[in-house]
Structures are given as structure tokens and as C-alpha cells.
Amino acid sequence: METATTSPISLSERADILDILRGIALLGICLANYPDFSLYVFQMPEVVAKMPTAMIDKCVAYFHFIFIDGKFYGLFSLLFGIGFSIILLRSRSKRLGLTIFYRRIIILLLMGLAYVPLLWEGDILLLYALIGLCLPLFRNVSDKN
């Protein structure tokens, strides 16, 4: 019974637009971090200047800076908030309290805590988890406020 009430949202209930936007946001964040993932940022400036693709790289870097870098986390944060409100609405209708929300946030927090020291300094999961822990404070705040 418990597993039925806390199970993920069914396919028919899912909002396609949110999944599509999540995909776009994730792709954007992946592209934004590509200079790090490809180790391009670790190249010395004089090495970069001597590369046969130096001119194209410069254009790509401008394009990246203007259209990609820092342009997708806003959308991702917005979707995180919408996701939280959906969890709250479902929890209220099924009288589950914040169990599902806290379970997900704790998993995110643990992933963030492991990710930073063990894999990559450029983590963001920890920040989302820490902010997420504060969100229940806002759940009873009126829409006007």
C-alpha cells in the first residue's frame, strides 16, 4: 500500500512540457560545462593560440559565452520549483506530508556531498539540496507574498 502511494507519477499524469523543458535545460547545462569536461580550459593560452582551429575556437567561445554559459540554470531552477510544488500537491492530496520531498532532497544532498570531493569541484547538486531543505518554509506562504 505504501509503495502504491509513494510511487512515481504515472506516464499519463506527467506533464510533457516539463519533461521537454528539463531535457533542454540539462542539455544546456551539459554544453555550458563542456569547456571543463573536454579539458579545454586546462590548455595554456599559448597552446590554444597555436591550435589549427584557434580562429573557430574563438568564435565558438564567444557563441558559448553569449548564448550558453549561465543561460540554463534559471530554467532548471524554475523547473525545480515547479517539481517541488507538484510533489507538495500530490503529498497533500494523499496526506503523505513531506516524506517524499525530504527523501528526494536527502538523496540529492548525499549525491552532492559525495560528488564534490570525489569527482568534480563544479558541483551544483549540494546547493540545490541545501536550498531545497529551506523550501518547506515557503509552502504555507500565500501566493501574494
Place this chain on the structure above:
Amino acid sequence: MWALLIFFPIFMDVIKVFTDKQWNVSKPLERLALASYNSRGITESNWRTWFVDHPTYVDLLKYNQSGILWRYHGLLDNNRVFKVLGMILLGLYFGRKLMYRKL
């Protein structure tokens, strides 16, 4: 609240400009991060090549220990913490009003 948080970075940046970047909430973290990097021999001039001389996984763990301070200095310095919280609260409002169903 969300509007306050989203526009808060403008207020923070105005203070930075008028105090010539002397008043900056991320300054202490920046100092800590730089001290941590320096203690491991990572400097402005060699951070790109540090991994060539220190290629083990243990070295990566050490690099990340300093990196986390630098990362959170960056998140505060570009006001990302306030922007993310503001956008999340805006999302909370959109979700409550079921606005995404009308898209």
C-alpha cells in the same frame, strides 16, 4: 519574495561597484580558497598544468577540497545563490497555479 531575490543581485553589484569591490560577501571564501590552493602548491600560473605533475586520484581529491571553496566563492560572487532561490520560488508559484498545464 521571488522578485526580491531575483533583483537582489543588482543591489549586491551596485554595492560592489560603489565600494570598488571591497565589500563582497564572497571575499572571505575567496581568501580561504586561495590560501587552500597555495598550501597545495596550486597558483594562478600553474593551475592548468598542476594535474600533469600530480596525476593521481588522491591529487584530484586534494584539488577538489580547495575547489569546493573556490566554487562557492564563485556562486556567491556572481549572485547565483540568490538567483537560483528566486527562480525556485517563482517555479513554486507557477506550479501552485498549475500554469505549466496551459503551455
